[in-house]
Amino acid sequence: MSKAANGQFVISLLESFAPKKLAVEGDPIGLQIGSLNRPVKKVMIALDVLENVVDEAIENEVDLIIAHHPLLYRALKKIDTSTSKGRVIEKLIKNDITVYAAHTNLDVTASGVNEWLSERLELSQTEVLAPTYEEQLVKLSVFVPSSHEEAVRQALGDAGAGHIGNYSHCSFSSSGWGTFTPLEGTNPYVGEQGKLERTEEVKIESVFPVSIQNAVLSAMKKAHPYEEVAFDLYPLLNKGNELGIGKIGKLNKEMSIEEFVQHVKHVFGISCVRVIKGHNHLIKKVAVVGGDGNKYIYPAVRKGADVLVTGDIYYHNAHDAQAEGLTIIDAGHHIEEIMKRKLKNMLEKELSERKYDTAVIESTIQTEPFTFM
Structure with missing residues (x-):
């Protein structure tokens, strides 16, 4: 059975790669035309949103255009459909095509x-x-039974934790004893309800940028055997990676x-x-x-x-x-068209891994305005 991704979900994949917070101040990124609350059967990646690009999107039954250069870069005082800009907006709205711009955030990431x-x-x-931006670092400390130390450590590293310079999967461990009493309604991995349990555990510590925190915590919980995972997060003053x-x-x-x-x-x-x-x-x-x-x-x-x-x-x-x-x-500005193939491949991979059959295509329209004669 076919399953099309919601527009908001497609954009969440994009923004996990190029967060809006990375954009240069004043850059009009994000939703420009339409709605993200509809199913998206086909996405088109474009450098520019020109009238012939919109015509191409209509012909290919595209639901969402993700463009590098914003269509609405400056505020409009009117929408005159006898002008090229007005016709573009009219065609997009009449054909239910949403336009989203990923500009300097896609440059900076x-x-x-x-x-x-x-x-x-x-x-x-x-x-x-x-x-233009410095990543905030956090340290994770998670308490794991000795039997699952390596599994949790590997999961954290695979999710991006512990990358320091040219080294990956960096972490530190210390051993100790954890105590807990499983209460009524629990299904403990070790111990019994109503009895104080004392078990040998390992504390794993690892550092990562806050931008991947959700992914790291998700990987940690998936690999951890406990119903309730005990962990701490500490914001760090250490300098994170510079982006710009x-x-x-x-x-x-x-x-x-x-x-x-x-x-x-x-x-x-x-x-x-x-x-x-x-x-x-x-x-x-x-x-x-x-x-x-x-x-x-x-x-x-x-x-x-x-x-x-x-x-x-x-x-x-x-x-x-x-x-x-x-x-x-x-x-020439047009060298940025490199983003079409790269973004197409990235979104295709992410959607496929999640079992969506939303198609992703590149615009084939040449938007270079200069001709050398």
Whole structure:
């Protein structure tokens, strides 16, 4: 029997990957048109919500469009259906198509757009270019009977607890004795109702970001044999992972500017780029910002980038970059279309694992507005 996911559930999967709290202040992410309270038989992932993209969604009987660039970026004072924007809104509403935007939250999240771009550029030893958010860390202490110590420890690590630097499944254990009296109505794993029980237990401690707390606690309870699991959570002052806009990393081998330009064109499948030459030395350290890179010239300079690959640079900012000795490759905003395939694959996997038959497709419409002649 077919089972379509509710729109709110589809978005909950997306937001578990790219939480709304990661978005840059003022970014109009989230629900833009329609309702999330309806079943979704088909989702379409798009970079932009243009009229021909909406026509494509109608043709494919799409219920939900998840777009990277918000359709309603600025407030509307009227909806004139004789204009392109008005026609888009009219078509969406008449065809019961919901639009949801995941913009800077999808950029900032740990494995989001800028991480995907840095992987495509074959960068290594990457770090955040411009931090905007620091993850809050918590420590979990859970008391487990010795017989289930390894099972619970493995479940915590598999759920993401205990990741420290390049190490996973980090934890600490100490042994002791737990006491409890099962009351009426209980079905204790050990002991009897009405009798004080004393049993050997292990306290397992592990640290994780608060963003995965629900998943970690769920995994812990599933692996734990007790009806009532005794555990403590402590907020930590330790510094968590930094998240933010852009990535900076190193090429595996140095390239001349001309070689690197060809590399960029090849990996993104584009025929032309704009180049601002700030120097003539070899390229080793690369910064990348998929969208508007104008605010990130100086962070790239401060972090020692030889080149900034981005989607949009203004004329006067190009002069500033040259003066700072920074080379820039403006590859066009459209390189962010990398998100279509990545997000499609992620949502397909999550929905399939939960036995939903909601389909996920990519928009095939080319929304690049520039033609080089």
